[in-house]
Amino acid sequence: MKTQNAIFLSIAIFFALTAASFAQQVKTDYDHSANFGQYKTYSWEKVQTKDPLLVDRIKDAVNAALTAKGWTQVDSGGDVSVAAVEITQQQQTLNTFYDGFGGGRRWGGFGGLGDATTTTETYKVGSLVVDLLDAKTRNLIWRGSSSDTLSDNADKNTKNLDKGVQKMFAHFPPKEKK
Numbered sequence: 001m002k003t004q005n006a007i008f009l010s011i012a013i014f015f016a017l018t019a020a021s022f023a024q025q026v027k028t029d030y031d032h033s034a035n036f037g038q039y040k041t042y043s044w045e046k047v048q049t050k051d052p053l054l055v056d057r058i059k060d061a062v063n064a065a066l067t068a069k070g071w072t073q074v075d076s077g078g079d080v081s082v083a084a085v086e087i088t089q090q091q092q093t094l095n096t097f098y099d100g101f102g103g104g105r106r107w108g109g110f111g112g113l114g115d116a117t118t119t120t121e122t123y124k125v126g127s128l129v130v131d132l133l134d135a136k137t138r139n140l141i142w143r144g145s146s147s148d149t150l151s152d153n154a155d156k157n158t159k160n161l162d163k164g165v166q167k168m169f170a171h172f173p174p175k176e177k178k
Helices: 002-021 052-068 154-168
Strands: 025-030 041-048 080-098 116-134 140-151
Touching (some): 025 154, 041 052, 140 154
Parallel strands (some): 041 080
Antiparallel strands (some): 025 140
């Protein structure tokens, strides 16, 4: 009985750690010499993605975030150019299942009768990178990235995309250093 409890506890810990490792991670960085107070308008430069259906969803999420910060979108000639790129890659995870049979002493004379089966699951993970460039100098002034934002599941994409972009722009624009 203790062995089965240990196996079930190990499986539970594995799934908890696996779920935590798939959590969305957001990173931002910016040019510390940029004066974000001078920027009020932006124009879209490009959205690069393999899925044309994501273009408007990405634009909508970023537009909502920038509008909430007081910036205004213009068709062309904005103070800042916005570019967004989807980066996807295949990842694999191993799942091991135990049948729960077996018992007796493990290290002595009795061998366990239980079996373990390991399967490999391949899935697509997508990250979104959003760049803001000074339109006059073409210098990168801000970059945000959100990992595990886009996947094979279309229903989750919009929710994760909106959540990731909100996290990206949570502390935008950067506070000026004193």
